[in-house]
Amino acid sequence: MTGAEQPRRHRLPLRLRVTATFALLALATTSAASLTTYFLARTYMLQQREDVATRQALVNARLASSLLSSEPPEPEQVVGAVTGEAGTQVLVHFRGRWYTSAVSLDPAQLPESIAQLVEDGSVARQRVTTPGGTSVIVGVPIRSAQALYYEVSSLRVLSRTLSILATSLLVASVITTVASAAAGLIVSRRLLSPLRRMSDVAVDIAEGDLNRRLDAEGDDDLEPLVDSFNHMVDSIHARIERDARFASDVSHELRTPLTALSTAASVVRGRAPEMPPRAATAVQVLATQVDYFERLVLDLLEISRLDAGAERVSLEPVDLLSFLRRVSSQLEGPPPDVDTEGPWAVTLDTRRVERIMSNLYENADRYADGVTRLGLTRRGDRIQITVDDGGPGIALSDRERIFERFWRGPVARQKTSRGSGLGLSLVAEHTRLLGGTIAVHDAPGGGAR
Template identity: 40%
Template sequence: MSASRLPLRTRVMAWFSLVTLVVAGTLAVATWLLSTGYMLDQREHSAIRQASGNARLVAAALDRESPGLAELLTGLGAEYESGVLVVDDGEWITGGNLVDPTRLPTGFLRLVQGGVPAHQRTMLGGAPVLAVGLPLPELGATYVEVSPMRELDRTFRFLSWLLVAGTVASGLAGALLGRWATNHALRPLRRLTETAARTARGDLDVRLPSTGDPDLVPLAEAFNDTADRLQQRVTRDTRFAGDVSHELRSPLTTMLNAMAVLQRRSADLPAGSRHAVDLLDTDLRRFRRMVDDLLEISRGDHDTDRSTFELVDLAPLVTAIAGRHGPVPPDALAIADHAWVLADRVRLERAVANLLDNAGRHGGGLVRLGVLRRDGHARIEVDDAGPGVPAGARDQVFERFARGSPARCASADSGGVGLGLALVSQHVRRHHGRVWVEDRPGGGARFVVELPEVTE
């Protein structure tokens, strides 16, 4: 997955973590270099001063040709936990922690024996040491002192682990800081997403609140202005559809009355004329259904009155609607007892009747009609025997003038106008419920209406 496809929260967390790692790593490296350099310098200066003092004592003993030189070297090595080596006329004399001259760097020994003071850090016996070499030219001798650096090495190890742990902890803290920052920064975006989703579901009255943040005010104003314009446009379109439908009712009634007269006298007409009259009668009846549905939709878009809502038991209501709609096989009913909802009885009856009509016209017939209770909701399920609804068209079938997929419409001459399921969706939203379509087990489509259940 490319970086651009990662979620924004993940990218911000990664950047915060990377920046804190870089900053903490840079500070850790700088701290390591400065602190270790300072401690090494101090240790070397201390070792050189100590070796210089000890070299003067050894030089005095050599000058007096004291027989206690070996004891002096042993004492110096024991006092400072060091190894001492004196080269006098090619003779190697050691004291303290025994030092094998052959294990010291050859270049270091050659440099000191050549009359040049030197010091060098090296490893002896797997332990870090500091070797300080001082020539004693007036006596023709060389003094070498080897000091252990185990404590300093342990200090360096502890410091390195501490800096590494601090760098890792800084990276984790940066990731947590990035998560907090994204949650805080994306809060307005989540509010915008939720508001836009409510608008998409048909709630055109929702608006973004003013936060007072100068960076978010233009966004809230632009969204609210867009929502206002959309609401005005929908209101105008709905009013236009309602006005047109209302104006069409009078001429449509006249045409239907005239068609009734023609139908009564169709026996006196030639065969071709009777066929034309039948076709015209079918279209006029379809036209009347469309006008009635448009008027109902336009009224529903503006109706916010809930005084008609009452406590309704879905079980007897759905059973009565099924009985009026047509014969329903007893084994097709799956009705639960007492699923109570707060509803407008007329609109709810119309929604269920439209679903049953859709199953008969487009779904190859009703297979099952169910009422059940689930998770605090009452559900009405209408199963049909049709080819089902493709996943990509399951939202579109509830839009106005949607006629469904060709497979569902080709099975029957439905005569529908594409407003039945739109009315179902509108009525269900008015009841604060949901409606959707899914696959029926065994094939076909299942239309589900879910309403908030009223419990005592």
């Protein structure tokens, strides 16, 4: 019992995966570095700004102490006399009253924690966030004047600096990620170039060029792969040549006894009328099988020569229309139906084209009620010859397999007479040797084309 087939997982192409890996690694690295840089810089700059604000508040508190200790004390001048960075505001609590440098500055907004520490006599500072932005508050008790001094320093400039830093780091991360993706694309292309060369060589080998090999081009890392691939191709080449020689040798060795057997069968067949009915039937079956065997051996010899590359194209000038008319007449087929005007003067291997036509006509006669139309069309510098039959047609799933060796379709398996199973394979091989292509389609009037 077999389980349900697992759905095939779709994976991204290798080059895209390598590029994405480079980009993600760069993004992760630059993001970590940028975040670390930002938070370290932010912590350092905030600490420095708070330290500066604290030192400035202590200096200004001494000035406020001298002003408040004079006679008469001048608390209004304190909030205007102190110096500090832009955006610094002052609050002074003296003799139960609050004095501020800005109307918008409300003493009630002071955090209770810092206010309590300052009232207890300690210098304190705290960072707060208000609708106007982030600020640092430094509180200093002035014991000599029984006063409390506060400075509120805005961190707006620092926040703008940190914003610029964050934007710069973000832009740098994006640029680094894009550059890393481009580098990954270039690296993946170079890394995959040996695979592309291997693919090209494999395609050439699959198309019949068994002399193609890979070259490591001095790359020590590729040497084992290249050597293994070339050794595999050498083994396949040797096996194909060995099998071809074996089939050729066997077929050649069978020709002599087969010729004698065919001659003897013909003699016995001539005496069949004088024999009893059962013996005559047996002789007829024997003669039929000998004929089939002879055709099979001859086809095997021919296809072995094609596999071995022993066949050579012999071109000669010929009028194609006249040639096809003669060949079709000899095969008892219809005359050519010309779809376009000539010229029809061409150079071709007449023996090979005649062999192709003979196999196609024989296949149509045996399995498809004969040839119904022979078409001839010229398309630029290419010529198309079509052969339509009167059979049921060829199923889509069988149109590639029909040219395989010894393949027989459903109609062929139902017939009592049989061919060698190599006829259409020989047609495909001869067509390929001539530089052409062959395909099967549905004929407009039914049947196969």
